[in-house]
Amino acid sequence: MKKSIVSAMLALTLLTPTFSQPLNVRFAIIADSKSMTAAGNEIKEYASVLKAEGLDAVIIEDRWKHADSIRSVLRKMYDSGHGLEGTVFIGEIPVPMLRDAQHLTSAFKMDQDRYPWNRSSVPSDRFYEDFDLEFTFLKPDTNGLYFYYTLNPSSPQVLTPDIYSGRIRIPDDSDGSKLQAYLWKVIEAHKNPDIVDELLFFAGHGYNSNSMTARIDEKVALLQQFPQLSRQDKGLEYIDYTFDEHIKNSILSLMTDEMVDIALLHHHGAYDAQYVGSEKAANGVQQNIESIKFYLRSKVRGANDTVEAKNRYMEWLGVPDSWFRGANEKGQTEIDSAWFADMDIIAQDVAEYDIKTRFIMFDACFNGSFHRDEFISGAYVFGEGRTVAAQANTVNSLQDKYPNEMVGLLSYGMRVGEWNRMVCFLESHIIGDPTFRFASSDPKLDADRMMKRAGNNGMLVKLTSYPHPDVQSWALWHLHSNGYPDISNLLTDKYFSSPYMNTRMTALKLLTQLKDDNFVRVTAAALNDSYELVRRFAAIYCQESGDPRLAPALIRLVTHPNVSKRVNYQAVDALACFDSTLLMRELDKRFEGTDTANYLGLIYNQTAANISKRAGYPRESIETITGADVTEKNKLFDIRSLRNLTYHTLIEPLCEYVLTAPGEKLEVALIEALGWFNYSYNRQHIIDTCNTIMADTERFPEPVRLEALRTLKRLE
Template sequence: MQTFKKILLAAAAVTIASAQLFAASPRRGFAVVIDARSYEEARRQVDDYAAEIGKSGLEVHFVIDRTGQPDSLRQVLRQLWEQPKAPIEGAVLIGDIPVVMVRDAQHLTSAFKMDQVAFDRWQSSVPTDRFYDDFSLEFAPLGRDSIHPGCFYYSLTAESAQQTRPDIYSGRIRPTDCSGTSRYEKLRSYLEKVVEAKRNPEPVDQILFFSGNGFISESMVARIDEKATLFEHFPWLERQRNGISYIDHKRDAHIKPRLMNEMQRRDLDFAVLHHHGDWDTEYLNNLPMTNDTKQQIAQIKMYLRESMRHAISHDIPADSARARITRRYGEFPDAWFAGADDPKTRAADSLYLWDLDLYLSDFGRYTPECRVVSLDACFNGSFHRDSSIANAYIFSPGRTVAVLANSVNVLQDKWVDRYVGLTGLGMSVGNLAKYAPYLEQHLIGDPTFRFASADKRIDVDELLRQDSPAAWKRLLADNRYPALQALAVEKLFRRGDLSSADLLRIFRESDSHQLRMQAFVNLSECRDDNFIEAIALGMSDNYEMVERFAANMLAKSGDERLIPAMIAAAIRNNTSERVEFSLKQAMPMFDGEKLIAEFERQFPATNYIDSETVHRLIRHSIEVNAKRWTASMKSVMDPERTKKSRMQDIRSMRNYYVHFMVPELLDYLRKSDDPEVQQAMLEAFGWFTLSVRRDEIARTALDMSRDESLAPAVRNEALKTYNRLK
């Protein structure tokens, strides 16, 4: 019989009930946060779910939300985290729990950069549960959404921490009334599924990864290395037949049926799906590549028909649309445009294009059985909407109980498999999400779900609770599980037990892809000479992701000591497609003349078949790319340009760090008499966290934050930028 100790907190206007069901004195707790109506409608299923959590040794705290106020809930969760007895390590937000939409915090995301002035705040804010799980962040309330009453807007303050590091893990279970099923029916069915999964834990022994059209430049080198790294994550699968499978979108003209069939395997445990996406779509294919001339002509005809239909739907005259196509591609026979307005042809074209991608409507016939899914895509986890791809996975009748997904757009070059191997050693999916804490990434589903550990001697969740330095040091020396070694580096680094010199030594000496990635990422926080050396070494690393991260960090640093390594990679014949793309993106961040000088110094040592042609092509690429953003940065300071165009160029500074122009830009910032321009430039300079010029920027920002002659908004932005850089 369950017993509850209920306390009504008048200030918080929530009810808390502690259920100490199965453990006499658990060391940690867990909060089940649920709105009153959802609890009433699914009381049996919620209680069964809580009971299963209690069996793991966690004390369950029920937080019954009766007012729908985010601040009250956050305060309760913070109190439960700070309490001396059974402090919570995580929380699940069930039902109609307020959704927080954060503004002025785009630097906490991996890629989201939308103009908050030009776009509606529903579009330009980030739905995030970091509000509920990261108590170092500070927010100012901006009010409730009038159209979406469950959503509340907050601004990240200048005084707040300027990076995400959650104190607890969290998960979101938010069913809605869509697809012909009520939210409460969905909630009951989902919780019954989760309880069944908890009562019958299975090991991770079947994994799928998938790569969709256009993702990370479709680099096959990256995918080859990813499979090798997955075997590092799950070393026990090396002895198992087909333990790790891969599907590439080029496998079929329409890959959707193959992917759906694979995801419906009842023995599939974990899937990582790399593709582009939207809240209602997984983008899988483009029009298929073909060497068949008839198929190529058929595709061109379809493209022409669709172009004409698109033009007509936007009230563009047919002859104008055709003239535009002719100017771009040349003349086409009249017959190739035929069928654009024919109903049968339109239907056939529509069906062909529909089958290239996976949509929400497909879930009526698609029942994914994979237990945990990682959607490495934009917007698939838009939990603030009435429906989303991530929700469709967990609320389908299949066995999927947890999805890692993103509420807004996301960076392609992200360490998406960070610690994933620890799920096979007793790490909950909530903790997996906690240690990859982007503002936009969320665990949709039960955060306490765990697979059975492949090694009965190891329970990662318990190691995290104990957090023993001695244990982490011992595990770092044990190379059986590189994912566990990587976590040990993270924990020891946070405690100050590993210096940048230690990290560089690990980076130099380790054979593990994961361990080198971990050391490299931690070195990026040190921002010292050892980090610069790691970038140079990383440009010739044998793991494509390290090499790619090094190329991206090279751009963010702008340290001229990195030019030789950068040019060597640009000259090398076998640089992967994505690294080559990153190098081209990095070139504008350096003085073009110095890049050319280094290129001319290194190139004579090469041995290409047609050396003169290769020399000309590479040099031209350097010259073109190196100049790409210089004019834009100069236009920021050009009084002849319109303010609108200058503001657009200022916003581009958030993506493109032209380091060698920073002194000139800072001088303009200080002398400007336009508060809007000053505020925009300060915000943009806040992205220069790894720049070789960051100390100069930080000093300017600090001085401006103290200058009482400046507008309050400018001083506030200056303080935020200073805190971001320091």
């Protein structure tokens, strides 16, 4: 360890004219040589403005160009005990590409053996932030920027970042002028901090099944998180993709208003585009016809045999030949392409607007792919507008997550990097300045005072009663992190007593990590919570736990006449994770003495059919995985599907099968899949199986035993 630190120190130049002990600081600015040459004065001014806020910073010029060296220096600074809280990477700083860590993402699941390394690895600066994680260096990429690592089997298998970070990597900036302009924008934002007094949230096409209940409840929750927005003049703006066929213009136009401080954008995305719009629902016969014509032209256009394709659709849909007119004509193709492309936001669109919004959350896939030469979040942050920072994802991201978790802390002056540290996945990053913060809107409390209490459990317990949901959540989060002895009972009490939607959501989420009886009790109650997001997560936790004690509450939820769309989606999926006999018994109890001659009878029959249908899924899966005549390819396909389909009734037969030593490839895949059962009520059986495999050096080769160790670490 000492040797690696010395090597790293030799490879890094410290530019610290104002600090006698340059490593004894709270923030590290790490820049490549090109950035130092082009914007050295601006970087020093940035460090100066941070020092004025009480955040002493050191400037480090990276001349080693290796991720290990940078991590070693950051760890040395953190271990010095002087309170290092974060870092920012400016320029072409090495990008850690992490493998064997997909369980630390919200959604990313790609076959590492099948796909190229640059696609099947996760670009993540958690490598630099979480010093508990243990990695082994594999190789550099030929591009000189990517460095591939595997997460060691013996490493902790959960994220607990020690510091925060941000990325300032500006594409197409050969002379450094964009970096200079961006840093002056950052400096101005620090010298003249805004108060959060207006916020925009947007819901894109297909987000959370287009659930209106989810949209309504999000607004109520946001007004609790930002109570200063509840006033006579509008403080909370909402845009839905259905408001306009090409909704991007409304979004971008509203963000040119300097009053809109924060934008929370929920939608689908790619690295270079925000998928915000969709074809508007047709209104009347003629619009329906035009919509069908567009659909037909898109299907025939580019087909290998256009005549065959046209005839197939004419026969299937009973439409006339004239509805395909223009499908392969240049003029109509250009019109159709332009109309469809105008659904999305790309960098060129952003450049046409003077965006004033200071902070943007891109709750979307790939929008934060800072490792690429183009990424859409960078168009906002490093453009000519006022945007200083964004939270965005380097790979795909789950819809059913808690995107607004503790976001209200930003109105208390919490630095965006510190907020992201508490809520991040492997893929979620701060693009831009991670030290950016708003001025506190609460005269009684601010983030600086809160941070001084983070290690004092007595003060934290008091803050769990502070009249703000995210201050309460922050205190509960730190009490859990500090190992507060009575945390389970405190979380349970807060769940049942709190009027705040987000406090209840935080209590539920933290209880999942304890996996005790209170978790089961609260999850059952949460299936009937007044907040749609809490109900949805409770349904997800039913899938992931499978505890039979949750079956009665789950049946009550799926048979509720007014169950919301996205909650129902998750709850019905959860039926496959329970014993079907148990579910049918609870269903019959639920409808005992009920007149089923009306709509309630339809609900009963639909639920019974859903239970019966989903009871077949685990049976089919185990038959495929253990079948003697099934190909290895098909076995592996079903094994990998267990990452998303935690059939708890299969744990014992799967463990029994893997102990028969069916072959190294199947063993590794199956043990890895069992690692996704980390919330299962029967996870102890998996733990026992892993211990058996690890102890049997004769039957199981080292790769299998190492995977068993990794799964053991995930489940413990």
